[in-house]
Amino acid sequence: MLPHTPHQPPSRAQEPLRRRVYVAVCLLAAGALLVVLLADLRRGQMETSVVAGLALCLGVAALLRFSRVPWLLVDYTVLLGASGIVVTQLLELLRLQQAIPVRSYFPGVFLVIAAFSVLPVRPALAYTVTLLAIFAGLSVVTGSDVVLLGQLALAALLIAHLSYFGRQVSAERARSDEQFRLSRTDVLTGLDNRRGMYERIQRAFTRSLDEDGGGNGGFTVLLADIDHFKRVNDTFGHDVGDQVLRRVAAVLQRQLGDQGSVARWGGEEFLILLHTSDPPVVRAVAGQVWHAVRTAAVAGLPPVTTSVGVATSDEGVSVGDVLRIADRRLYDAKGAGRDRVQLGPAGHSPAPAPLPPGPASRTEQAERV
Incomplete structure (x- = not known):
């Protein structure tokens, strides 16, 4: 026709x-x-x-x-x-x-x-x-x-x-x-969804193998989970919960810039793919991301914090390995009290990045959600 x-x-x-x-x-x-x-x-x-x-x-x-x-x-x-x-x-x-x-x-x-x-x-x-x-x-x-x-x-x-x-x-x-x-797009936040990000990680892992996993060929995943998000939904309602998710998505995307990609991994979890496995850079970016969410106060929305688990491509022999390590470290961060970055095995990870001086003090005094 x-x-x-x-x-x-x-x-x-x-x-x-x-x-x-x-x-x-x-x-x-x-x-x-x-x-x-x-x-x-x-x-x-x-x-x-x-x-x-x-x-x-x-x-x-x-x-x-x-x-x-x-x-x-x-x-x-x-x-x-x-x-x-x-x-x-x-x-x-x-x-x-x-x-x-x-x-x-x-x-x-x-x-x-x-x-x-x-x-x-x-x-x-x-x-x-x-x-x-x-x-x-x-x-x-x-x-x-x-x-x-x-x-x-x-x-x-x-x-x-x-x-x-x-x-x-x-x-x-x-x-x-x-x-x-x-x-491959999350409707609520406009970020990549789990499927889209998984494909990105697979491509990054293939590149890391092609370059022997060294130098700039490595990558890092940061799995961030909003602390006590169920309490946000139960206390303020799901509409406010959706606004919190969109706010966190925007903060992560803005903070990350062209250093990597961010996706909504599922529920209140976000996954960041960082285009490097260099330890000083990874530590700095992880601390910046954690701090940016922590200090992103928006009128009418409750303050939130995140727990972050970090794993590099050098630590696993497959994409699944790297993701499992990041997930385990995320739960280590939650088990250690939440609102922190877990860069290595529990008990061996460096202390969470200190909060920079300045506007953070206002958020530290806010009620944790």
Whole structure:
């Protein structure tokens, strides 16, 4: 079944780029027509259709450059203007009973391309059939070359085929990309979900093996759990709980920057993938993340703390090993009183990073949730 998708304007993000490209194309077309016009003048002739096409291209370029007219108006202006120029030229040939010159078939191809670019498929097909009928009728009346007419028809069929299936492929690809994105995105926080992050960790582990697990090839996972989150839901309600999750997600993402990725691992757990296993860097980032959540006071929301378990790729022989180590250390941190970072085995891990001086004192005095 043929799609009925109407012509869609570009998004706001795409509009500046599309305007620049459209203006550039119009100016290039105007340049080509100017060359044709100058060549005609040297031969002592001038076709009004070339002059009209040059004026149309320059007019559309100026319209796009100096105004913000709707795209639908721009596209239809180009299609209708070009159609009027070609039909006027063909009618003049009919009046003079002259055969269609070779150079007049290219505008026909351009019109077919423009029709399938601007119109939905069904109207574009109707437009193309009408255009071919006009060329065919004029060819019969004026005795024009039927081979050129056949080539024009073949070109129109090819354009229609590519346009129809191209739209199908583009729509299917867009749907597939969106489904892929949604399958790996947590709806509440907008972060990667467990599946998306697990794939990232697998890729990181493969790279670490390729680089022998040394140098910059290693990675670290930090498994962070919001302390007493059930108490937040029970005391303040699930809406507030969702707001807390979104706040923690935003804090982690902002604090991490381009040093790694963060995902909602499940429930109130977040998993951070850090692109290094260098101990000083890991310790610094773990302390910064823990502290950032601890001090992220938001009016109307309860203060929260996190327990964090840390494991590096050097400590496991598989992704599962690394994740199990991080999970075990997270529970060690909870067992040691929560609100801390566990960087190594219980009893052997360095003390949790000290809280930097400054705004932390306000949070330290707040009620722990």
